[in-house]
Amino acid sequence: MMYFMTLLLILKAWELPAPIDKEPVPSAFFKDRLHTYIWLNWSVVPTKKIAETIGAKEEDILSIGKRMGLPDPPHLTTQELAQLHCTIIRRNWHLLPYEQIMKLLGWNSHQLAYTLREDDFLFIKLGNFKPKCEPLIFEEPDKDTIQYEEQIGNTIKRLFPNGISSWGERPLHFIEELKKEIPLEKQTKKIDITNAPTRYCSSYFLHYGDPFSDLEKSYPMGYIQKLHELGVNGIWLQAVLYLLTPFPWDPSISEGWEKRLENLSIFSQKLKNEGVNVFLYLNEPRAMPNSFYEKFPELKGVNEGDFSALCTSNPDVQNYIKNAIKMICEKVPELGGFFTISASENLTNCWSHHHGENCPRCSKRNPSEVIAEVHQLIQSGIDSAHSSCKLIAWDWGWRDDWVEGIISNLPSRTAVMSVSEWDISITRGGVNSVIGEYSLTEPGPGPRASRHWEIAKKYNHPTFAKLQIGTTWELGSVPYIPVLENVATHAIRLREKKLDGFMLGWTLGGYPSPNIQVFNLLIDNPELDIDNALKQVAEKRFGQTLAPIMVKTWKHITQAFKEYPFHIIAVYQCPVQVGPSNPLWAKPTGYNATMTGFPYDDVKNWCGNFPPEIFANQMEKMARGFNEAIFTAKNELKNLNVDNQEHLSSFENECRIIEVCASHFQAVANQTRFVLLRNKLLNEQLSNEEKTKLIAQLREILNNEMDIATKEYLNQLQDSRIGFEATNHYFYVPLDLVLKVMNCKLLLNTWLPELTTSAQQ
DSSP, X not given: OHHHHHTHHHHTTOOOOOOBSOOOOXXXXXXXXXXXXXXXXXXXXXXXXXHHHTTOOHHHHHXXXXXXXXXXXXXXXXXXXXXXXXXXXXXXXXXXOHHHHHHHHTOOHHHHHHHHHHTTSHHHHTTSSOBOOOOOOOOOOOHHHHHHHHHHHHHHHHHOTTOOOSOSSOTTHHHHHXXXXXXXGGOOOOOOTTTSOEEEEOOTTOOOSOGGXXXXXXXXXXXXXXXXXXXXXXXXXXXXXXXXXXXXXXXXXXXXXXXXXXXXHHHHHHHHHTTOEXXXXXXXXXXXXXXXXXXXXXXXEXXXXXXXXXXXXXXXXXXXXXXXXXXXXXXXXXXXXXXEEOSSSSOOSTTTTTOGGGSTTGGGSOHHHHHHHHHHHHHHHHHHTTOOOEEEEEOTTOOTTTHHHHHHTSOTTOEEEEETTTTOEEEETTEEXXXXXXXXXXXXXXXXXXXXXXHHHHTTOOEEEEOOOSOOTTSTTSSOOOOHHHHHHHHHHHHHHTOSEEEOOSSSOOSOOHHHXXXXXXXXXXXXXXXXXXXXXXHHHHHHHHHHHHHHHHHHHHHHHTTOOOOHHHHHHSTTXXXXXXXXXXXOOOOOOOTTSOOTTOHHHHSTTSOHHHHHHHHHHHHHHHHHHHHHHHHHHHTOOXXXXXXXXXXXXXXXXXXXXXHHHHHHHHHHHHHHHXXXXXXXXXXXXXXXXXXXXXXXXXXXXXXXXXXXXXXXHHOTTTTEETTTEESOOHHHHHHHHHHXXXXXXXXXXXXXXXXXX
């Protein structure tokens, strides 16, 4: 909370985006907002707050919940609530106006505006607009409403005779497990970080807001130890210069910078003692609100909406960057380094969004010169502090015709990092596509990275690969996708490139997984081949008896995963992140899918460049392969006598992750086909025979979706990692899967009979 207070001066310029006049998406099950609201918030908001937000008493909400068959509400801790705010915002986006969302969260408008902008582009994930919602005001239920609520409760009793739960494992329980420190006698020898290639990743449960106020919330020591045991020797977190150093034009917005730097210094030293370096991600200099430039017009660069760039062609801005970096390096001598994005993400230098022609100064300069100069300034700050910090220039967003110009002008110590899998050509289901990033389906490196590394070596720069080792947006709601053979193949190929380091993942993929373990094992042991590496990892996790089964399973699902219909639009917008929890609507919603946020029923944008039927077929091929692997593994397990409960538990957990992956892929296939069939029924003139055939196919899909959602519900109760990702929090919770079952049952019991009657007339 202190963080937001220190930023109030700048945040006052950040207004909440005005809602647009568009009807919110209706519930696919409930008849009104009140019951939707109570159900969706039951698991993630205290009932007292649910009641207060709509002017009800807590006992009113509890009575309605009881009649609807909801379980006893969970007692959520402060920490749990702190890492559920993205989940809460998302599930109320189409239900409540801003004012009530803020009341539900206990926030003010500045906090919500900041979060929508800075929490990994949350506003974009929500669609880049807020639908207009009228305030939800509680009214005492009448007799008919009470009867409706009781009907819902009776439906739950029929569908879930053993009752339902809000949570099984508590939300975020995995953090408690990861926090547990490894006993000294069980710790392996620390890696010598002065000689080993750099391997750094982000926290699996990164805290946004002000991470520097308590760095061990995102990186507790037990978690660091577990990462280090698998060969990770670096972690990263985002830094904003004006929060870590005094902002020369308005020091008030930097309030608290001394404490943040002190915390970072203590933390960096502590991690260094564990063999792990801290890296800061820089996207600088950050754009400022246009009101700032009323006082400092000479600093203004390219404008975008309510913000404009601090122009890096201005000497005062150049001095600010250099001096800020120098101060950080002096105050945090144990810092491992910095890496940059300099041509996209947030607006920074005037050419960062490729439109420097709109700046009176930068329009006269070559984009390569401007971008290289930003790195020269950062490196100059490092050097003037006599620091050993690394600077890694990530080529994300660099245009092809800029690359050599940028690299040739980088300081000699500055490393060049490229996304390893970028630009790999693939064919899936007879359709050609190209890997952008966020992919495990095809091992790299690709031509773009190879080309950029060659240029970097030509100018004697260190070289880094950015990868997604644990998981990707191909399926971001599992802790990792255990396609170890692909990961191992990628490691072998990169080993031949003789790179200086590896970024193991963006904000997702930081779980201490077998993927990370096998990658680092192969990087550190050039004599090791894939089969022996997989065997070693499997034996360490599952013991010698179970290891052969799991190696075979990993290979089986790796082959199945090679069917992934990859297109960058598809992985961002299709329902793969929310999987079985995505509702099915009897009528089109009219909404477009959003980036890892709401897929709705937007088949057109789910599939990228793949025809929808081929897209669905490819997803189903993967699901089939993953399920076959699990079926075989569990059958082989029956013939073994395994006494080690720890190994058995690890084996069951691994099988559960694979089963969840299969459920998500099958759900995407089902939902794609459902929408296609629904639209065909609604939009085309069909014979009764054709309608009857389509209705039968819809019935089969709905029954399968019910089965998958039920299975996913039981799996999520057992494993709190399922459905979670650091920047989205929980994509879904167990009660969402219960609701999906009821959604399908409603369509089976009411919608399909109506269609059948129509077809028979």
